[in-house]
Amino acid sequence: MQVKIVSKNFDIPNSHTLEVARANGRYSTVEKVFSMNPDDIMEEVTKSGLRGKGGGGAPCGPKWKMMPKDDPRPSYLIVNGDESEPGTFKDRQIFEYDPHLLIEGIIASSYAMNIHDAYIYIRGEYKFWSDRVDAAIEEAYAAGIIGEKIMGHDYSLNITVHRGGGAYICGEKSALIESLEGKRGHPRLKPHQKECEWFFDNPATVNNVETIASVPFIVENGAEGYRAHGTKSSPGTMLFAMSGPVKNPGVYELPFGEKMIDFLEILGGGMQEGKKLKALIPGGSSCPILTAEEVQTAVLDYESMWDIGSTLGTGGMIVIDDSANMVEVAKNLIEFYHHESCGQCTPCREGTSWIDKILKNILEGSGNESDLNTILDVCHTMNGKTVCVFAPAVSDIIVSIVKKFRHEFIEEFKKNNQTK
Amino acid sequence: MSKFVYTQENEQEFQRLLKKYPKSDSMMLPALWLVQEQLGWVSPEAMLFVAEKLGKPPIEVHSVTSFYTMFNLKPIGTHHIELCKTLSCMLMGSRDLKKHIKDTIGIEPGQTSVDGLFHLTEVECMGACGGAPALALNGKYHEKITCSGLDELVKECKSCK
Numbered sequence: 223m224q225v226k227i228v229s230k231n232f233d234i235p236n237s238h239t240l241e242v243a244r245a246n247g248r249y250s251t252v253e254k255v256f257s258m259n260p261d262d263i264m265e266e267v268t269k270s271g272l273r274g275k276g277g278g279g280a281p282c283g284p285k286w287k288m289m290p291k292d293d294p295r296p297s298y299l300i301v302n303g304d305e306s307e308p309g310t311f312k313d314r315q316i317f318e319y320d321p322h323l324l325i326e327g328i329i330a331s332s333y334a335m336n337i338h339d340a341y342i343y344i345r346g347e348y349k350f351w352s353d354r355v356d357a358a359i360e361e362a363y364a365a366g367i368i369g370e371k372i373m374g375h376d377y378s379l380n381i382t383v384h385r386g387g388g389a390y391i392c393g394e395k396s397a398l399i400e401s402l403e404g405k406r407g408h409p410r411l412k413p414h415q416k417e418c419e420w421f422f423d424n425p426a427t428v429n430n431v432e433t434i435a436s437v438p439f440i441v442e443n444g445a446e447g448y449r450a451h452g453t454k455s456s457p458g459t460m461l462f463a464m465s466g467p468v469k470n471p472g473v474y475e476l477p478f479g480e481k482m483i484d485f486l487e488i489l490g491g492g493m494q495e496g497k498k499l500k501a502l503i504p505g506g507s508s509c510p511i512l513t514a515e516e517v518q519t520a521v522l523d524y525e526s527m528w529d530i531g532s533t534l535g536t537g538g539m540i541v542i543d544d545s546a547n548m549v550e551v552a553k554n555l556i557e558f559y560h561h562e563s564c565g566q567c568t569p570c571r572e573g574t575s576w577i578d579k580i581l582k583n584i585l586e587g588s589g590n591e592s593d594l595n596t597i598l599d600v601c602h603t604m605n606g607k608t609v610c611v612f613a614p615a616v617s618d619i620i621v622s623i624v625k626k627f628r629h630e631f632i633e634e635f636k637k638n639n640q641t642k
Numbered sequence: 643m644s645k646f647v648y649t650q651e652n653e654q655e656f657q658r659l660l661k662k663y664p665k666s667d668s669m670m671l672p673a674l675w676l677v678q679e680q681l682g683w684v685s686p687e688a689m690l691f692v693a694e695k696l697g698k699p700p701i702e703v704h705s706v707t708s709f710y711t712m713f714n715l716k717p718i719g720t721h722h723i724e725l726c727k728t729l730s731c732m733l734m735g736s737r738d739l740k741k742h743i744k745d746t747i748g749i750e751p752g753q754t755s756v757d758g759l760f761h762l763t764e765v766e767c768m769g770a771c772g773g774a775p776a777l778a779l780n781g782k783y784h785e786k787i788t789c790s791g792l793d794e795l796v797k798e799c800k801s802c803k
Contacts, residue, residue: 306769308730309729347769384668384671384672385671387674388765404669406709424664463771463772465730466729471773471774543733546733551729555728558767562766564709
């Protein structure tokens, strides 16, 4: 069931070095890129239906087309490698095993948008991986693949790795740019009409690492080649990750449209001995939770996940077994969001703190059923009333746990009454 | 209050990176990383130094430094243990590791051991969910870590002090 487009070279020893990368096809698309018109590349990417792999799933081509044409200001490509969504560890694989694929993708994407400076923002914790990407960039500069004249063509491109400082919110594209501008990572207000991003008031595009790494395949095989995989509305593949008590946790590249249960059973190897599936968070912790029953029929593409009231997110699945207490699961996640809320908007800053306190009280034995209504009420106040989608995501996951596992909260209250 | 300056090597690195951005404002995080690599934390003197270098009010440097959790605002122990506590790691046993650290080294999150050798920070998702439970020791990831594996790491740290 695996289709290896982005992960093709992952298993080759030393695939991160330029020598091995080149021997295995890296940079083979550069000549084709420069033989094409930039607009044609943009059109091909648009037709391929490539969607952003960072969680939102927005189409990549239309995003690129929002870059203003013939603007006298310099334009920038910013690659989002902040990867901090709990359950997500896929971009890390690209940094580790195929950084040259990312550089190749940056060359094609930059050329399509007439960009000469690209930044790769990598979360601060990934020091090993940012060093690895840095080393690959150095190799590429030394070999004339990037820099003044890309492989002899009259086009210059500089790529710089920028390390974050350990803030989840910097994965939000406008917060990421604020951070890249040397400020606190506070998301920006969104314009009424869709437009590109702005880096020091210059046009910029922010794309996820995996999205950019998918571009060389599209250049090589055309939109149709990409569309040969996946579904009509979710074409191509995605690096799906699996963690929790399964036999083979890890990252696997699958075409969209596969059954979730097959992924879990076949590639994930099923649950560890003696453990039973209770629930699954499908695409990083911000996606509404699925019960074991829902997992049986869930299909891995954007539309199918929306149909069952969840989202595909980053494709990083967290498997939860029957020994887990769902109140503790909710508490663990709200601690994460409470810690990571940037503090800019009151509903988010206060809401995450408030729910954290309520769940703490429940686990300490002083909760009652009215707490659940308070949690839902706070979630309602957080949803859709803030600058970015952080608060709505918190609301979605917490509401889904409280609604689908209400009985476990009731059990917790009963347990407490008995011990009193 | 003694003045902070970069080592010659870090000054060169600062100047090299400075050329890569359209404005020096972008050098905030890289400048702070160089400070922390040199000092182990970001001292008030170092903040003044960065502020002067980037032409910013010192309060702005403090504001940024305190926003990003990886910058230490106080000196920490020689060896920094960052233990992941988020969901996948919790499901796979990070709470046992936390207890084990308390029992063997005697520190809880946010504390430095009496001998100054170890500092424990409980961190949110490190992006090592497939290798849960995970921790980073002095920035290096160790995945699928067990209590005995942790003991080995601690022993290594003690022998190289």
